[in-house]
Amino acid sequence: MSIPYDQLAAIRLGFGLSPRQPSPGDPAAVAASVARAAPDPDGITLDRMREWQRTGNRLARAARKGGAEAGRASREYRMRLGSRHRADILARFARAVDDPGGFGERLVWFWSDHFTVAGGTLYTNLMMAAFVQDAIRPHLAGRFADMMYAAETHPAMLRYLDQGRSVGPNSIVAQRNPKRAGGLNENLAREMIELHSLGVGAGYTQHDVEELAALLTGLTYHPKHPGVFQPKLAEPGPEEVLGQTYGSPQAVANFSDIRDVIDDLATHDATARHIARKMAVHFVADDPPQALVDRLAGVFTDAGGDLAAMNLALAEAPELESHFRQKLRQPFEFLVTSLRALGADGPQVSALKPGVLNQRLLRPMAVMGQPWGLPDGPDGWPEASEVWGAPQGIAMRINWALTHVAGLAGDLPDPRDFLAHALGGTASEAVAWAVPRAESRAEGIALVLASADFNRR
């Protein structure tokens, strides 16, 4: 089967086909389409977060002092922020549904997962949204080092991996107040090497982790303080990470040392291999061909970690066709791809009521194995098809296709037309045979959505 490039790219690198819009037709156009995933000017940012947290904290303090009025004001404020968070989730769905190429929004998901932060509470949920906006979207076609720097120093990451509570044992704060002196916290340092840059198989030691932890001291966040660095908390240098020395004994470590070490980690040879493999695993196959990994690693190294070059190399990869449908769509992708195939558009998705969002998208997504913003750990969502293809997950996909589609998409198309829209020329014989034999329109649509053809990419 030879697949037209626009369909191939939309299915493999985007969120599938849409009856409303054509997909980009050549690799350069696919790579260029990433620009559409730029930050949203109305989106949640760190600057907005600071303001919201200051206001929210002030109202909460007033509420604790008592008075029904103050309590109500604080509750209402939290409810407003909660609806802001729901609007942000809907915007994630809507942008993905509306993006003709889809590659940019897929990259947003990929990189937000590479630099996993989790939510769970009102402010961590909002901060996670700010993280995607501030640290991920601006760098999708920029330097990996810039994205890594933005991600590692973002308050969402500092909180998630406990960096904000790491204090240099010889920092000014520790010396002034030895009684409540803290100490190092290694969490961010370890994951920065193990997950975000070199990868666990690379040659580093516990010593490197501890030295990096010392070097990262000073990174902290408080909504009232500007920036994310407090020199008073920082351990004086020097620190040696992977044989390189950062900082000096005279001076307290400063922000530029942290920038330097991230630059070095981000451009390390092991990082090139780790990122190349991770992209190949996510976009091409659970067990990708080594030739592709080597090629991507070469591009990463030659281009100095320029992600635009990586995006183009992926869009041009012949393995997109040779390894067609070797990946299983993750639940978020499955839902977006379904909405897109059903002809939904962004404004329609953005207008979904909170109850509909919960009942028809977020809860099913959780049963499929992907609760919004709550991966099990900092290694993010798994990639293996077997994980997403567990019986309970597949059952939920089938059940969703049968019971929730009409409530989301309104009037259902003719299943035979839908088959052509959703899968283009890529439908297998069995699907083309089965769909017209369904008992009802709804069942015919569900058969397409539940098919392996549709769930794979």
Added chain:
Amino acid sequence: MLSRRLFLKTSAVIGCSAAAHPLLSSAAFASAPGENRLVVIILRGAMDGIDALRSTLSLGPDHGATDLDGFFALHPGLSDLLPLWRAGQMTFAPAVSTPYRDKRSHFDGQNMLEAGTGTDLDLDAQQDGWLNRLLQVMPGQVSETAYSMGAEQMRILRGPAPAKSWSPDATLNLSPQAEMLLSRIYHNDPLFRDASAEALEIVAGLSPRQPDKKRQPEHLELARFAADRLNRETRIATFSLAGWDTHAGQAGTLTRALGRLSKTILTLQAGLGAHWDTTTVMAMTEFGRTARENGSAGTDHGTGGAMLVAGGAVRGGQVLGGWPGLAEGALYDGRDLMPVRDIRAYAAWAMHAKFGIAKDRLERAVFPGLDIGQDPGLLA
């Protein structure tokens, strides 16, 4: 603060139980799986066993923890389990680990715990889980024998032997025509074909949900579902609980996680009724945490950790294995609790006692290369 635990007694060795264990012959299990039940709970994120058993970080040794044996004291987060301890239905191995060392990665640590292999295999090569290898040597097992519960299909059960995987939240209702058409559609895709067939089979055998039963938090739903399956044909159940990675504010986070674990075990006990008497629950974690407190009232990734074992089949009321102490020189790498025994040895002896798996099969097939050593006398 920096040496939260080093003020403790330097060491107190608790010897292995020397009592001879009546070895059960495999023949007694010819019609296995029989009545014995094993539940393996993986605690993802690395539980701080030192705190769970010494309560040194959360409260200090003299504040609120319950003395168990004059040396170990139970963290208040586990206090709901005290009746089990007193009834002799709970025990701990306070200083155990897998063979995983030094890089202290959760993910590699969990892979090794679930794969049950040694360090001789590349981590990427560790695909199958040890509960699946148990199934491969178990006589008389059927596909219902082992169950992975929750949204995640547990790696510990992955492998060629058939096993079930289901989440109590999942549902599937198909018309006969849709079922027939789907089976045609999935015919050439083994993953979808097998998953959907299994889903249909599971759904057909589920008890309809009682409408008056309110949805419980996930860990209780899992325990309830596990008990329901174990009361039927299932004999091995596994699921995971997350939330143990207490890098900061451990006093609060660990108490909550231990509370969830306690309630999970008690829900299992209640749901199993009389079958509790033949049940062994093993709660295992990928590694322990640093002996010293870090700068954020938490602990970082360590090495030796604790395993909790509960159940009517357990010979409890005593702590298992040795205790290396927390003196500076006794720590692994100068920072972590020194493991004194391989956690797999306990699992192996449990499988020997309850499923009649011969020693050499445990050492060659289930945990290749492991020396399972002396019987710790874990089970009655």
